[in-house]
Amino acid sequence: MKIYPMVSVIIPCFNSSMFMREAIESIMNQSYPELEILLIDDGSTDNTLDIIQELSALDGRIKLVRNERNLKLVNTLNKGISLCNGKYIARMDADDIACPLRIEKQVAYMETHPEIGLLGSFIEEFDDKRIIGRGIQPISDERIRAYIFTASAFFHPGVLIRRDVLSAHNLQYEEQFTIGQDHALWINMLQHTKAANIPEILLRYRVNAQSLTQVSNRNRSSRRVVLKAIYRSAISKAGLQLSDEELSLYSCSMAKQDVIEVVDADVSDLIKLYDKVIKYAVKNQGINRSYLKKYLAIRFIAFLFYTNAKKRPYQVVKSIFSSYFYVGIYAFIMRKYQL
Template structure:
């Protein structure tokens, strides 16, 4: 295994004294050792800073950075991106645990696949609930999944620094609480995407996470990202339909004339269906009524919609 390529591991930290030592130690103990570990204390008011300074004294690869005031996550991440010196940037959260071979396997993957600019991994969720999150692994399916939601577990990703630098890509402050999802959509314009089909990170779920504290704002931001990403895709294909949550059944049905890939149609349908508060009622009327569409179109629509919506 070659360790010539420097990897920058970026770990924003805020009031995480309970978990941060375990998280950083999981990076220190990686089988891949050519690392710089940037730990950014975003104005913590607990013992986080002292723990990070202690760890920095014990391992010279750790670079301790302190924000004099709480800049919040997006600004802290962007500050970190500017400071990273490695060929690759690996993300890591201060309450998660990377398995020992994570960095090694991601570096080897990117070295072997120069067309790939970002690679994530499967994750083991633990904490208030437990499960394994298995993402799509192939580029075309990852892109299709971006119509619905993030295709990566944020703290599991490793990115080519050159993709970010060459295209001036950062986390966008206009998309709070879903900034990672927006970044993946932006990166997808310039490179291929992948996930390694192996659990290489333990992802902690707790009650203080963004998805719990800012659930409503996160959903609204994610919906805006979906519609922008989908409409960019439709425009590139010269599809004369603008995708919004208020599209009618007939609007969605027309997509079949322009998009032949079933896996793409399925994702678009799921986004549209999930966007409607009365989605289940719409589907019920679609497959039972005769006053919405004529029988021929209704039967076609039944086939088109049923398998996808049954997944909900």
């Protein structure tokens, strides 16, 4: 008789009644049987609690946890981690849909790759009307370590985490990161374990106007502060301390919504900054130079497109004499068409 390691699935719920039934049922119907499903109600005021109680009566693996007050996402996730009993922790949101074989395939991968402590997958993005597209991420540990300097290398609701990596190193989500808390956690986890993404769609990710990402986009100022702290964490772990001005330029160059803050920045400053980050990351963390340059070069092209640099001849000349320009154009084309 095969013995399955338990997987704890954490699903935070806050006024989630519109989509949560389908989300929870997609976990209840997983091909992998050995689950505990932690549904944490964070003070909902709709009928979220009624739906949880109804589903828990149908499946004994469901555990209802109620926060006495609204703790917000980070504290709710950490509470969930503290209550988990499984060898692995699976994340899931209350409006997404897990593919039937998701957890089975992730556990099988982890069991045969004990060096991997963090595992994600590709996703399918959809809304109420249509399939929007496919979300992909770097697959190998080497690429993930380079990519983490530019963005999160995982789709948060679809990850599987080896619980003993968190417990052994006292890792959890940090309250200061009201957004990007997953990116910050991955940066810390990669100091202690390897990571991978399964190149297969295992999660259907719902895009809706009420999602946390959409809401946070409405307050770019506070978001920039948090993202700046995340990039500070990644870069400082490579042994490099940037000035506040450098860090602002670096952070803003990572998102087109933030480039407006550095719209008149000199291309030469960005090139020098990227060169410095690559130098320290390669020297002190063994990051693959080619991969990191590729990911930064993609941001470089976006920076040129969304700033005033393209309107200034001398900035254009500086750009085309930089290898970031050609690496970025090539990488952008390959990524866009998934070649």
